[in-house]
Amino acid sequence: MPPTVRAEDLPAQIDPATLATTAYPDPIADVGRGLIRKLSCLVECPKEVSPFLAHAIRTWISPHGLKGTIIDARAETGERTPLSSTGLVGNMRMAVAKVASGPVANTVLLLPHLDLLAGSSGLIGEARELIALLVENPDLLWVGFRDPAVPLPRLLEQLPLNRVRVGGVPLQRLRHLVTQREARKFGGEIDLGRLHRVTSGLNVLQLRKYLAALDREDLPAGSAPAFTEFRRLTLSHGLPIPDETFNHIGGYASAKQKLREELLDVFDLADNAATESQRDRLDRLAPRGVLLVGPSGVGKRLMARALANAMNGVFIETTGAELKSRYLGGSEENLRLLFARARAAAPAVLLFKELDAFAARPTRGAAEPSLFLQLLQEMDSLPAGERVIPVATAPSANSLDAAIVQPSRFELVVELRPPSQGDVSAIVEKMATPLGITFSTESLARTTKLIEFNQTAGPPFNCARLSALCRSLARLRARMGSVDPITVPEVERIWAGL
Numbered sequence: 001m002p003p004t005v006r007a008e009d010l011p012a013q014i015d016p017a018t019l020a021t022t023a024y025p026d027p028i029a030d031v032g033r034g035l036i037r038k039l040s041c042l043v044e045c046p047k048e049v050s051p052f053l054a055h056a057i058r059t060w061i062s063p064h065g066l067k068g069t070i071i072d073a074r075a076e077t078g079e080r081t082p083l084s085s086t087g088l089v090g091n092m093r094m095a096v097a098k099v100a101s102g103p104v105a106n107t108v109l110l111l112p113h114l115d116l117l118a119g120s121s122g123l124i125g126e127a128r129e130l131i132a133l134l135v136e137n138p139d140l141l142w143v144g145f146r147d148p149a150v151p152l153p154r155l156l157e158q159l160p161l162n163r164v165r166v167g168g169v170p171l172q173r174l175r176h177l178v179t180q181r182e183a184r185k186f187g188g189e190i191d192l193g194r195l196h197r198v199t200s201g202l203n204v205l206q207l208r209k210y211l212a213a214l215d216r217e218d219l220p221a222g223s224a225p226a227f228t229e230f231r232r233l234t235l236s237h238g239l240p241i242p243d244e245t246f247n248h249i250g251g252y253a254s255a256k257q258k259l260r261e262e263l264l265d266v267f268d269l270a271d272n273a274a275t276e277s278q279r280d281r282l283d284r285l286a287p288r289g290v291l292l293v294g295p296s297g298v299g300k301r302l303m304a305r306a307l308a309n310a311m312n313g314v315f316i317e318t319t320g321a322e323l324k325s326r327y328l329g330g331s332e333e334n335l336r337l338l339f340a341r342a343r344a345a346a347p348a349v350l351l352f353k354e355l356d357a358f359a360a361r362p363t364r365g366a367a368e369p370s371l372f373l374q375l376l377q378e379m380d381s382l383p384a385g386e387r388v389i390p391v392a393t394a395p396s397a398n399s400l401d402a403a404i405v406q407p408s409r410f411e412l413v414v415e416l417r418p419p420s421q422g423d424v425s426a427i428v429e430k431m432a433t434p435l436g437i438t439f440s441t442e443s444l445a446r447t448t449k450l451i452e453f454n455q456t457a458g459p460p461f462n463c464a465r466l467s468a469l470c471r472s473l474a475r476l477r478a479r480m481g482s483v484d485p486i487t488v489p490e491v492e493r494i495w496a497g498l
Helices: 016-023 025-036 047-064 087-100 125-136 154-158 171-176 180-186 192-197 204-213 224-237 253-271 276-285 300-310 330-344 369-380 421-435 441-453 463-480 488-497
Strands: 004-006 041-044 067-070 107-111 141-146 162-165 189-191 290-293 314-319 348-353 388-394 412-415
Touching (some): 016 025, 016 171, 025 041, 025 141, 047 067, 047 141, 047 204, 087 107, 087 125, 125 154, 171 192, 171 276, 180 189, 180 224, 192 224, 192 253, 253 276, 300 314, 300 348, 300 388, 314 330, 330 348, 330 369, 330 388, 421 441, 421 463, 441 488
Parallel strands (some): 041 141, 041 162, 107 141, 290 388, 290 412, 348 388
């Protein structure tokens, strides 16, 4: 049975002031323990979460003899510094200068808007002076916050010796962030594993907003409609779930079976695990990346879209050319932002088309070695509990650097070859039905013979060729105004023109 929690066992209400502490106790403790050891910290988190985290960190360090001062945009109250006439960046510079001019022991500056130092036109004078103050006062303790979508000056990124990333709400914290009233929308009990499957990329504020916005009847007979509606709400960022499913793919039974058994079934087992330790173990067993290998035109992209649909996840795709930037460090930053976008929309499939363009074997000469190393770093830092699956396509696994095809990276290799004789009938049927045409038994047999005869001649006569054949035949029948089955002469005439 899946792990469920009764509605009455959940909190009646949740204090907004404690959201960060409730959702992220471990990252907050990591920052606090680092400050006790005199290590400044850079926290990567969604922008809207940074003020809540700043207050939670200040509360955590207070019993340990450290005094936190928050530099934000609000008026001076209590331990806040008033906003200067030069804005937040100037305010941060003035606060750092004031603290640095006196004894810095037991003082921690909390900077929720440190990412304001980044600008499209370069660093302004106030920002340069602030960085200089932080560099020249290594004993000054500070905690800076940056949104994953906003790059920081490289010098500033290298200053703190402690780094903490905060993103989606961990599964074990969900039971403290769903109210009794909200749980009743899913029935008398709520399956937290299933809920986490569609919220693993949401930060705590997004989670609370979507739960509050769920408009369903109390105690429905089944929870499926509520989960469907909740997933629809989480897709408001504009990344839809693909319509294609594995049933839309003719043939390739072994490839589909491998994806189901090695990936999707493991996800289902993790969601239905009886204990937290079993769930964590299964999450870590699931492949972190999928490599689809084969020649062009065999349906690798369609297979990736079907995988996203099976995960109830969004689909994001890119190429090495799209990631490349003319600015120093721009390509790596584009890749980092792409992963951040996928994590925020999880569950998600992130497709890298033609991965060998920047992750080829060293002997072949990698076009973008820095981009390749950034990809390794991003994959290695993906939490096991977040359903973000990088999928890559390549001609073969041997064409890629060995570092990319190993556990925790693209470890699940699925080969897609040109369709076999047994697959042609199934593929043609899947392609022809939406086009409004049918093949006679004789024409289907002739198509299979043509595929078999031309497998080694010229361009590969693969799924793309079959699609072109079906579309040309559909146009022919549309001009003729006929709905009769396709004949052998028609197949041969269209095939000769492809």
